[in-house]
Amino acid sequence: MDLVYVAQAHGKTQDWLYEEISKTEEFQMRFPDIEKFKAEHNLTLKDAITGFLEFEASVRSSLTAAGYDEGLASPDAVGAL
Numbered sequence: 001m002d003l004v005y006v007a008q009a010h011g012k013t014q015d016w017l018y019e020e021i022s023k024t025e026e027f028q029m030r031f032p033d034i035e036k037f038k039a040e041h042n043l044t045l046k047d048a049i050t051g052f053l054e055f056e057a058s059v060r061s062s063l064t065a066a067g068y069d070e071g072l073a074s075p076d077a078v079g080a081l
Contacts, residue, residue, distance in 0.1 A: 017044045 007017040020043055021027050022034065031052055038048035063069070 011038075014045065015046070 003017060003020050006012065007014075007020075007031060022031075028034075031049065034045070034048055034052060037043070037052060041051070043045070043051065
């Protein structure tokens with residue numbers, strides 16, 4: 001929450017906020033190797049997150065359609081694909 005305040009109080013851009021949040025341990029745990037994904041596809045951080053979440057959703061949907069527990073699609077498992 002402090003980062004949101006700093007961004008707003010100092011007129012920082014959304015991209016700045018995304019970059020600062022991406023440095024946190026929690027973010028890195030949730031989006032493993034997002035920097036690699038971002039670089040490989042020449043994406044902004046926002047677009048890389050969106051792409052990662054869309055891919056994760058499609059994996060979960062496929063697992064559910066095949067009769068598997070969607071819990072198999074953990075962020076670590078999806079990040080390893």
